Amino acid sequence: MKRSSTVDNSDPFRPNMRDSKEWRPTSYRSHTIGQVIELGNSLVGTEVTICGYAETVRGRGAICFLMLRDGTGKIQAFLKKDNMDESLFDSIQSASRESTIRVSGIVAQKRPPKVKEGAPTPPPEYEVNVSSGEILAQASTPLPVGVIDDVQVGLDIRLDNRHLDLRRDHVNAMFQLRSRVLQYGREHLISEGFQEINSPKIIAAAAEGGTNLFPMKYFDTDAYLSQSPQLYKQLAILGGLERVFEIGPAFRAEKHDTYRHLNEFISFDIEGAWMDDEDVMGVQERMIFHIWSEVKKNDQHLIDAVNEYRISQEKEAVVVEVPTLPFPRIPYCDAIEIVKEGGGEIEWGDDIESHHCDLIAAKFPGFHFIPRWPMSMKPFYIHHKEEEEGASGGQLSRGFDLNYGRDEMTSGGAREHRVDILEQNLRNMGLDPEEFSFYTDGFRYGAPPHAGWGLGVARLLMVLTGAGNVREVVLFPRDRSRVTP
RNA sequence: GCCCCGAUGGUGUAGUGGCCUAUCAUGCAGCCCUGUCGAGGCUGCGACCCGGGUUCAAAUCCCGGUCGGGGCGCCA
Numbered sequence A: 001m002k003r004s005s006t007v008d009n010s011d012p013f014r015p016n017m018r019d020s021k022e023w024r025p026t027s028y029r030s031h032t033i034g035q036v037i038e039l040g041n042s043l044v045g046t047e048v049t050i051c052g053y054a055e056t057v058r059g060r061g062a063i064c065f066l067m068l069r070d071g072t073g074k075i076q077a078f079l080k081k082d083n084m085d086e087s088l089f090d091s092i093q094s095a096s097r098e099s100t101i102r103v104s105g106i107v108a109q110k111r112p113p114k115v116k117e118g119a120p121t122p123p124p125e126y127e128v129n130v131s132s133g134e135i136l137a138q139a140s141t142p143l144p145v146g147v148i149d150d151v152q153v154g155l156d157i158r159l160d161n162r163h164l165d166l167r168r169d170h171v172n173a174m175f176q177l178r179s180r181v182l183q184y185g186r187e188h189l190i191s192e193g194f195q196e197i198n199s200p201k202i203i204a205a206a207a208e209g210g211t212n213l214f215p216m217k218y219f220d221t222d223a224y225l226s227q228s229p230q231l232y233k234q235l236a237i238l239g240g241l242e243r244v245f246e247i248g249p250a251f252r253a254e255k256h257d258t259y260r261h262l263n264e265f266i267s268f269d270i271e272g273a274w275m276d277d278e279d280v281m282g283v284q285e286r287m288i289f290h291i292w293s294e295v296k297k298n299d300q301h302l303i304d305a306v307n308e309y310r311i312s313q314e315k316e317a318v319v320v321e322v323p324t325l326p327f328p329r330i331p332y333c334d335a336i337e338i339v340k341e342g343g344g345e346i347e348w349g350d351d352i353e354s355h356h357c358d359l360i361a362a363k364f365p366g367f368h369f370i371p372r373w374p375m376s377m378k379p380f381y382i383h384h385k386e387e388e389e390g391a392s393g394g395q396l397s398r399g400f401d402l403n404y405g406r407d408e409m410t411s412g413g414a415r416e417h418r419v420d421i422l423e424q425n426l427r428n429m430g431l432d433p434e435e436f437s438f439y440t441d442g443f444r445y446g447a448p449p450h451a452g453w454g455l456g457v458a459r460l461l462m463v464l465t466g467a468g469n470v471r472e473v474v475l476f477p478r479d480r481s482r483v484t485p
Numbered sequence B: 001g002c003c004c005c006g007a008u009g010g011u012g013u014a015g016u017g018g019c020c021u022a023u024c025a026u027g028c029a030g031c032c033c034u035g036u037c038g039a040g041g042c043u044g045c046g047a048c049c050c051g052g053g054u055u056c057a058a059a060u061c062c063c064g065g066u067c068g069g070g071g072c073g074c075c076a
Helices: A032-041 A086-093 A154-159 A167-192 A232-240 A277-298 A300-312 A330-342 A355-361 A418-430 A432-442 A457-465
Strands: A047-058 A063-070 A073-080 A100-109 A128-135 A215-218 A221-225 A243-251 A264-272 A367-371 A398-406 A407-414 A452-455
Touching: A032 A063, A032 A073, A032 A100, A032 A128, A032 A243, A047 A073, A047 A128, A047 A367, A063 A086, A063 A100, A073 A086, A073 A100, A086 A128, A100 A355, A128 A367, A154 A232, A167 A243, A167 A264, A167 A277, A167 A300, A167 A457, A232 A264, A232 A452, A243 A355, A264 A277, A264 A457, A277 A300, A277 A367, A277 A398, A277 A407, A277 A452, A277 A457, A330 A367, A355 A398, A407 A457, A452 A457
Parallel strands: A073 A128
Antiparallel strands: A047 A063, A047 A100, A063 A073, A100 A128, A215 A221, A243 A264, A264 A452, A367 A398, A398 A407, A407 A452
């Protein structure tokens, strides 16, 4: 992982939004703005061509300051009427904010700003003394939502104008973090021998029962959008792929409307042969440890961009605290006791609801696993051992959840590999094994014991970025009332 | 599916029956300023969600609708 460690992130003009050192020139620009910032002094005196959005255009008369921003950073372009074509100068000077502009000129060290007496001298900054340029596309006015305006915009309006919302530093940073989280997660799983697969999203039958599926027409037959890759990743394991993962969409036609639910979401799934629930909990905690460690090591500038906004909103800054391994395991039976001790009304066999999770989170504020749920509360494909029973005699399962605070991140478990028990589980849950023959047939010819989990990517990002709503960390969220943009 | 709440310029807000030809900020338009950097100064523009009702009088009260917010259930 390459990363410049010399960049001063405290400087607002050097947000270092992306590591752009290796980007090649394109037809439109010789350098990214991030490169001009990072290379700084070594570029002084050389001509560069940069492109970006006009964040501000200041000054009237014979000089003009154009703050240009691209996806890698921001830099000031300095325009002087004497140094360039007069009509071009006039048109850039009167360009609307967020117009895209290309400028060419010599890199120079900026004149230092006036500082208060006794204040430290800021580090040197660079600018481009423009000699030529071009307005690539003029932005309409007024902007439907401000990019740098000092007003709070509601989430709904922001999502209607996501293309502009994304131009805001902290929003952009959150999506860069999302990409990093997926990258580090992949890296880790590949290092443990997992291979990436893609399962079908158009399916014929109810995959697991339970949640509602979106129906669709597949030519002349009825089909559904997949609610989970669960059964297909198991089939991949039965086929000898040993360790697989998939990062893909899942669709649920539930009419929920909360900060943590969407009707389309990205599920980060794994499945591994010859593994049980403990084994895959280990994979998960190591993967989260790796993600957090790498973000802390490489991406503090992105966290800083998020925090700069949070502080302006008088919210607490987020801190990337790498969790210690192993994560606490709080078996379901113990969790019930904790809820009871905390004054919650709950009995063995009840689901642990959000307000119950608050009581557990008071004792275990970070990531924690809740293994060994009652079999009756888990899907048919979850494995159980007959001899494992709860305090009141109910059958336990090898299913687990991973929670952070009050929120569930993951659901997983050891899978049932014994076909006769699998079919009995289906019947116990009121499902017809015949309808699942595409799945159960996979178990008839020798099946390895296996285990896996599914992780909600946006929920994990909520923890990392402090976002209070999954919609913040999903580009174009799909919820009960939103299918556009 | 259940419960609670809300809707005022492009954006975010103040306004709980007459003081509203509606507040403030931001924005936008224009002018002034030859190195700004949260630029500054001046002038102007722009709004009461829709439909019905109560009242001498409705942004304000009532009913319906639409859209949105919060909580719950369910889940990842």
